[in-house]
Amino acid sequence: MEFCPTCGNMLLYQLPQLGHPARFTCPTCPYVCNIESQVKIKRHVRLVKKTLDPIFTKEDRRNFQETKESCPTCNHDKAGFIQVQTRSADEPMTIFYECRKCEFTWREG
Structure with a gap:
């Protein structure tokens, strides 16, 4: 749930149409927040396996x-x-x- 930073009302979701992307709009004021359609990966983290110590030597x-x-x-x-x-x-x-x-x-x- 997203809220309008101007008036505090709950934003409504609008499907992409007529050249504009999917977006959140405020029903009472002209606030519009466009939603990016792609997810961007900022960095790749290589996972390293931990070495396990034996329970019994x-x-x-x-x-x-x-x-x-x-x-x-x-x-x-x-x-x-x-x-x-x-x-x-x-x-x-x-x-x-x-x-x-x-x-x-x-x-x-």
Whole structure:
């Protein structure tokens, strides 16, 4: 919604016709505001991906407790695991697993 800077009334939209572009007009005074028909891009911003730090370092993963859990990719039967509280306190903990053979990581919960 646009308002007239002269009298404060709400401006009306007029379709382009007879050589004039689309515009806003004031119903009570002679104020007219032409609308540009093209969008101009002022500058291009190149987006750069952030580097993500690992949640667990290799040293942390070596210290995971070991359990008999089958790896979904290589079916190896040993994996390291750690439990982390990732949500609110009344939610169950998330268990992160890492295969001891192929180092594939997955989670449950």
